[in-house]
Amino acid sequence: MSFDQIIAVDWSSSSTPSSAKPVANAIYVGLKVRGQPVDMQYFRTRLSAMDAICAMLNRAQDAGSRVLVGFDFGFGYPQGFAQALTGQSSALGVWDWLAERIEDGPDNKNNRFEVADQINRALDSIGPFWGCPRGAETDALRQRGSERDPRQFPERRTVEALTSSAQPMWKLYTPGSVGGQSLVGLPMLAKLRVRYGGGITVWPFETGFAKPATNIVLAEIYPSLFDATLRMGDDGTIFDVLDARQVRAVCEAFENAELDALFGAGFDQTTDAKAAQIASEEGWILGVRKQKTDGDSLTPPPLGNDCFAMPQGVSWTPVDQALDQLKKRVRAVTATETIAVKDAVGRYLASDVFAQRANPPHANCAVDGYGFSADAILEGPNELPVVMGRAAAGAPFSGAVPKGHAIRILTGAVVPIGVDTVVLEEDCTVEADEQGQPIRIAFHGGLRKGANTRKAGEDVMKGDVMLRASRKITPADAAFLTAGGISDIDVRAPLRVAVISTGDELVEAGSTARAGRIFDANRPMLLSMITAWGFEPVDMGIIRDDPDALKAALDEAAKSADVILTSGGASAGDEDHVSKLLQSSGSLAWWRIAVKPGRPLALAMWGGVPVFGLPGNPVAAFVCTAIFARPAMICLAGGDFAAPQAVTVPAGFSKRKKEGRREFLRARLRNGVAEVFASEGSGRIGGLSWAEGLVELPDEAQDITLGTPVLYIPFSSLGL
Incomplete structure (x- = not known):
């Protein structure tokens, strides 16, 4: 049974009421009653929003309606936090703990920073929570995450590895900081549970990854998963604020969702050992599917059909404006998958990567020589007795070096206790015993403390961000990640780019070109460019000037690829069937870009896949692909939109x-x-x-x- 009503809530942790005029980073509540347009409401305070939500739920109960209620903040914390805070591995226990301590007034004034400081102190650490206004900082709650103690808990929940732009639950301040929203939101959800008793279920904490049976279901949502480019609602309402558009998109996406698949999230609870822990402690975002070993993966929603629409009245568009429009309109469309670091070169990161180990993990020696404490060294000549044994890479010295003594140490060795400085072997005079073991060294002082050693973590500390989402992995990155203890990473699947050449005049190279025919030069050029950029080329061949044949080719390309490039047939002539077909989809946008070589660039959606209609002339096709399609495709592949360096x-x-x-x-x-x-x-x-x-x-x-x-x-x- 589907839901009769969907309520989606875009929350805010603001400490003051939002402005009277709807703005971003405020509270929006969307109500979708089956068969009706989304009713969008804007609220200036949390208490007024919750009063309205309870009124909606009361009316739904009276009508016997089944309601899904989604809030856009984290319902649980990374593994280990609930147990450390409350003594039980239950997210709902954290809800009740917070409900007893969070104060939230009718003017939005709240004590979330004080409670976060209290939690950090209870855990006897700086962190895990961080982020606060100036003046609210304490010795346990810092403004910067980098100032925290080494991480007691993972930085992100399991589900957040599949949603690369999701903020960590520990971050409390600045717009988009979901941690602050959760601290003031979870106590209100705890009160909802008390108010509606057995009539309300929290997914997945009370159900596991199974379809809930109650008439009211609470679930965590992430509106950025859904396409929110369309500004106009079904009833003609214009939604100018992105937050409102995202709430509407959530309501529409969940209205007719297949519930078993939606709430199952790709988990097999009978075989997945981690499913129970996630379901009770961390929680999950509704609409995200777990990565499976059989190839199932998280795929972002498609771009909207109007994503390429230019503002009305625009004639010729300058190149910089066209690039800026593309940058705003496109986003990653490829699935997320987990692969070994060694196989990831050339792929785009789907989520931030955090070091699992410091590099170097211990202070170590940079040269072959002798180590000692710098405090025992004089400026002039020095003589030091050498202790028995040595420190070598992979064979550390197990004891401590007494002050005023030295030890033989080799490159890469862990610096022993009592050593902070190393003198090069060639700068020493060495006295050895009959077995050739060094017993005394002489050398000149003047060495700075720490000379010829490497500090632990000087490259990266455990818990530090090593690489950010959207980075294209290089061979150097593979080495860096491996040194940080990373063996597998979440990356985007390769972008598949289909290439279609159109025109009765085109023939394949190697065949006979009769009078009036030319060899298809564009397709080999475009396929080669796609390969050079690390994408997967999908060769759709030459399609004759026939609407039915072209439609079939576009349909097949949309099934086989993430992006379609066409060359030729995108003007307004009798045989320009590409533009006519794209126009029939209702999504064609002519971008009359002020560029030479080139002409209007046709951009459209076909079967949920973006199409770049390129000019037929080879030089114009090359330039339009390199300057416009390339940065857009990099973004579609999961990278950062970037213009070429000149x-x-x-x-x-x-x-x-x-x-x-x-x-x-x-x-x-x-x-x-x-x-x-x-x-x-x-x-x-x-x-x-x-x-x-x-x-x-x-x-x-x-x-x-x-x-x-x-x-x-x-x-x-x-x-x-």
Whole structure:
């Protein structure tokens, strides 16, 4: 049975009432009654919001309706916290503990920072909670997370590894800090449980990963999982604030969800040993599926059909504005999976990675030599007796070195107790016994304390963020992560990019090109670019100028890929079936970008997959793909949207450029100056082969002479 009503709540931990006009980071409550548009309400305080929610629940009870109530803050804490705080591994025990101590007034004034400080002190540590206004900082509650003691608990819950942008429960301050919202929200949920008794169930704490049976179900939600790009509601209401759009998206997504799959979250409770611990202590976000070994993984919701829509009245769009629009509209669409670090090079991180071990784990020696305490050393000549034994990498010295003595120590060895400084072997005169064992050394002083040693954790401390989500893993990263004790990481699945060439005039290379036919050069070029960027190319071949054949190809591409690139057929001519079909989907947006080479770029959604309709001319297709599609696809793949890096060099050419369009010229560097290809024609493919980069000329008019500074983008900065 589905729910009759969905209530979704975007919460706030503000210490003062929100403004009278709806703003971000306030409280929004959406009510979706089956078959009706979402009723959105804005609240300035938590108590007024809870009064309204209780009124909704009372009406639902009177009507015998089944209600799902979702709040967008964490319901549980990372493993071990509940036991340490309350003596039992139960998240609901933490709710009751907080309900006895959190004070929250009708004006939103609350004592969450004082309670967090109390918890930190009870755990006898600086942390785990952190973040507070100036003046609220104490010796146990700090403003920065980096000032905490070594972590007693994991930084994130299991579910948060699958939702890379989710904030940790320990962070209490600044917008989006879910930890503060939970501290003031969980006590109110505890009171809801008391108020509705056996008529309310908290998932998964009281049900495990099974479908709840009561008429009122409380669950944790994460609105950022859902597409909130559409501003207009079903009834024509405009939602300007992102928070409100996200609440509406949650209500609509859950109204017709298949409940067994939704509440099961991908867990098999009979075989998954960790499921019980998560279900009782950490909790889970409704709508997130656990990563399975059989390939099932968390896949973000698709982009909205209107995500590429340009504002009304826009004619020609400057390049920078077009790139900014793409940056705002696209986000990761690939699934999350867990793989070994050694296999992750070239993949994008799906979540932050925290060091499991300090590197180096112990203070160690950087050279072969003799170690001692610097406090026993004089400025001039020194003589020290050498203790029996030695310290070597993998074979540490088990005792302590007395002050005024030295020990033989080799590169990589753990620095023994009593040693803080090492002198190089070649800077010593060594006296040995009959067996060749050193018994005394002589050397000149002047060494600084700590010389020739490496401090424990000087590279990274346990619990530190090693790499942030969205980073593309490099071979150096693999070494760094491994040194920090990381063997497996959460990464994005490779972005699959389908390429379709259209046109009756195109034939495959290797076949006979009759009169009026040309070889398809664009598709090999685009497939090669996709491969160079680390994406998975999906070759859809050449599609003739036939609407049915093209529709079938687009349908197949949408099933096989995360992004579709088409070349040709995206104008307004009789045989431009790409644009006509995309228009039929109701999502086509013509981006008339002020760029040369190029022309309007067709952007659309087909079967939930973004489509880039590229020009048919090879040079224009290359430039539009490199400048516009590449950064967007990197973002879709899970990386950060980034423009190519350019360098300023002297021009080795002359040109009078007109105002109004950004121009990209095929170029290469010779003797420190930029040469450009003799022709600017978009069909001159040889110019791309000749070039080693692009010269980028600004939108404004410019007279370029020999030596004029120009921007040069090497193909290497485009990943080519």
